[in-house]
Amino acid sequence: MTLLRASIAILLPALLLVVGGTAAGAILTVRMSLHAPGAGAGLFEPGSVSLSSWASMGDAHHRGIVLTTILTGLGVSLLSTAIGALLAMLAAPFAGLRFMGVMVLILAPRLSGVLASLFGLQRLLPRGWIGSLIAETWLLVPYSTLILVIALRGIDPHLVPAARGLGASRWQVLRWIIWPLSLPAVALTLQLGWVWGFGAFLGPLFLGGPDQSTLAVEIHHEAFDLGRWPRAAAEGVVLMVLTASAMAAGSWRPRP
Amino acid sequence: MPVDGLRLEEISFHFDTAPTLAGVSLKVPAGAFVSILGPSGCGKTTLVKIVAGYLKPLAGRVLLHGTDITNAPPGKRNTGMVFQNLALFPHMSARGNVAFGLEARGLPSSEIRQRVEAMLDQVGLKPDERNRQPGNLSGGQQQRVALGRALVIQPSLLMLDEPLSNLDSHLRDQMRGLIRQVQRDTGVTTMMVTHDPEEAMAMSDLIAVMNQGTIVEVGTGRDLYQRPRSAFVARFLGLANIVDGSVIGHRPGSSLLVRPECLVINGEGVPFAGIGKVINSEFFGADVLVTVALGNIQMLVRGRPNIMPQPGTEVRVSAMPGTIHELPADGES
Numbered sequence: 389m390t391l392l393r394a395s396i397a398i399l400l401p402a403l404l405l406v407v408g409g410t411a412a413g414a415i416l417t418v419r420m421s422l423h424a425p426g427a428g429a430g431l432f433e434p435g436s437v438s439l440s441s442w443a444s445m446g447d448a449h450h451r452g453i454v455l456t457t458i459l460t461g462l463g464v465s466l467l468s469t470a471i472g473a474l475l476a477m478l479a480a481p482f483a484g485l486r487f488m489g490v491m492v493l494i495l496a497p498r499l500s501g502v503l504a505s506l507f508g509l510q511r512l513l514p515r516g517w518i519g520s521l522i523a524e525t526w527l528l529v530p531y532s533t534l535i536l537v538i539a540l541r542g543i544d545p546h547l548v549p550a551a552r553g554l555g556a557s558r559w560q561v562l563r564w565i566i567w568p569l570s571l572p573a574v575a576l577t578l579q580l581g582w583v584w585g586f587g588a589f590l591g592p593l594f595l596g597g598p599d600q601s602t603l604a605v606e607i608h609h610e611a612f613d614l615g616r617w618p619r620a621a622a623e624g625v626v627l628m629v630l631t632a633s634a635m636a637a638g639s640w641r642p643r644p
Numbered sequence: 645m646p647v648d649g650l651r652l653e654e655i656s657f658h659f660d661t662a663p664t665l666a667g668v669s670l671k672v673p674a675g676a677f678v679s680i681l682g683p684s685g686c687g688k689t690t691l692v693k694i695v696a697g698y699l700k701p702l703a704g705r706v707l708l709h710g711t712d713i714t715n716a717p718p719g720k721r722n723t724g725m726v727f728q729n730l731a732l733f734p735h736m737s738a739r740g741n742v743a744f745g746l747e748a749r750g751l752p753s754s755e756i757r758q759r760v761e762a763m764l765d766q767v768g769l770k771p772d773e774r775n776r777q778p779g780n781l782s783g784g785q786q787q788r789v790a791l792g793r794a795l796v797i798q799p800s801l802l803m804l805d806e807p808l809s810n811l812d813s814h815l816r817d818q819m820r821g822l823i824r825q826v827q828r829d830t831g832v833t834t835m836m837v838t839h840d841p842e843e844a845m846a847m848s849d850l851i852a853v854m855n856q857g858t859i860v861e862v863g864t865g866r867d868l869y870q871r872p873r874s875a876f877v878a879r880f881l882g883l884a885n886i887v888d889g890s891v892i893g894h895r896p897g898s899s900l901l902v903r904p905e906c907l908v909i910n911g912e913g914v915p916f917a918g919i920g921k922v923i924n925s926e927f928f929g930a931d932v933l934v935t936v937a938l939g940n941i942q943m944l945v946r947g948r949p950n951i952m953p954q955p956g957t958e959v960r961v962s963a964m965p966g967t968i969h970e971l972p973a974d975g976e977s
Contacts, residue, residue, distance in 0.1 A: 553719060555749050
């Protein structure tokens with residue numbers, strides 16, 4: 389019990405910060421979305437209550453943005469997991485300095501700085517949804533790879549020789565041993581991928597076309613270019629609901 | 645000429661510069677149970693990995709029932725292996741683990757079901773334990789699954805890499821009997837790696853003692869224990885009194901071996917040998933181990949637990965007739 393209490397005491401400030409910070413942010417965003425837009429330079433009309441910002445959420449423009457956001461989330465999730473899995477399978481068998489070397493190469497996109505990477509990608513890739521999808525995947529792949537490498541290296545190294553010795557082919561080993569044992573990590577990278585992809589901002593900003601805006605880019609545009617904070621907040625609430633739904637769907641497991 | 649079950653010809657291997665195996669040769673008759681016995685780092689696990697196909701020898705050949713399998717991949721050798729940590733697939737049930745090798749071979753599901761159940765019966769895993777994953781099985785039950793998984797494919801050679809090292813002594817005795825029984829029932833040629841001489845002697849038809857990458861002696865447990873050809877083997881297989889000397893009429897410069905249980909303290913009807921002083925007595929339940937100083941030589945004597953001479957007392961120590969063995973002069977290692 390003493391250990392449990394000590395653990396709770398250590399974790400409590402972090403828990404309060406995360407829960408409190410998230411809840412406060414969410415409440416403020418919802419509140420902001422219910423204000424009337426401000427006239428002139430004002431961000432919103434203090435004391436006002438209005439659903440005008442919400443009225444536009446169902447129009448064709450916003451439906452397109454939500455669809456692009458969802459497709460980006462799913463695309464980033466699938467691509468980063470698939471590429472991460474391939475890189476993890478390449479890196480996992482190495483040991484010592486070789487492993488460190490391979491991991492430095494895999495983590496290079498994060499080591500070189502986000503903006504430097506994106507400026508580079510801007511020169512290489514066409515502008516549009518595909519470009520922004522590749523850019524976001526490029527940014528996420530190091531994290532997905534790390535998770536999957538850790539999962540693969542956590543598998544008992546005797547299992548593959550045991551399976552091979554029993555006559556299993558490489559494909560059977562992958563399907564019957566590696567895949568099921570790394571499934572929790574694959575589920576985690578998929579979830580990370582779509583949460584990351586739904587919030588995609590830099591990739592669409594640098595490489596996205598004018599008609600392939602995501603919710604995060606649109607929020608930035610409404611708030612900072614047009615000064616319509618209640619509308620940006622309404623879009624923020626839509627993004628929150630979308631992300632929370634995706635996380636809930638990703639956490640669902642069928643009853644055994 | 646009968647074909648050997650397993651035949652190793654001049655197997656050599658090294659990891660870095662120092663040789664791990666230096667020209668190891670061994671013949672194991674078909675259906676025999678051989679133990680590779682040796683201290684840690686002597687190369688015994690490397691040898692079993694070469695036989696299983698997980699390592700390729702730098703020189704030499706591995707023949708299984710007359711077929712050269714030196715370059716065959718592990719899955720094409722038709723060998724079964726029980727790993728030291730068992731290496732059971734943690735996400736599969738006991739049944740799934742045992743069925744694995746048969747499924748990999750693409751056998752019909754009805755045949756797989758029948759063979760798996762028969763094998764689980766043979767290794768003594770109860771029906772209500774068969775759908776459990778390894779994490780929900782005890783050490784002994786896991787051992788049974790590992791043995792069943794290795795045997796269900798009807799291997800030409802069964803390999804056991806220190807299979808009992810993680811079990812407590814009671815369970816070890818049980819599993820020792822089970823492994824031997826199943827091996828006799830199936831008649832499979834078996835190679836076990838162990839560092840435990842008692843385990844090797846209790847289970848094996850033949851023991852190959854290894855040291856520093858070579859096989860130093862091969863024989864039955866009884867021969868190696870009672871009539872070893874070197875002091876190393878004598879000491880590795882059990883407590884030994886080795887003193888300089890030779891049998892009258894033999895070449896001088898050799899040593900004499902007498903096991904502690906072949907010496908008697910104050911025995912009647914046994915030829916007199918010498919009087920010494922007790923230095924230490926240790927009680928082990930079934931017997932006592934007494935250290936006696938005979939002049940400047942210390943001798944270990946294993947006796948009955950009801951006779952436990954106190955340190956400082958004078959005792960008469962004698963050897964039972966025919967129990968002194970002369971070690972060859974060039975047998976020291």
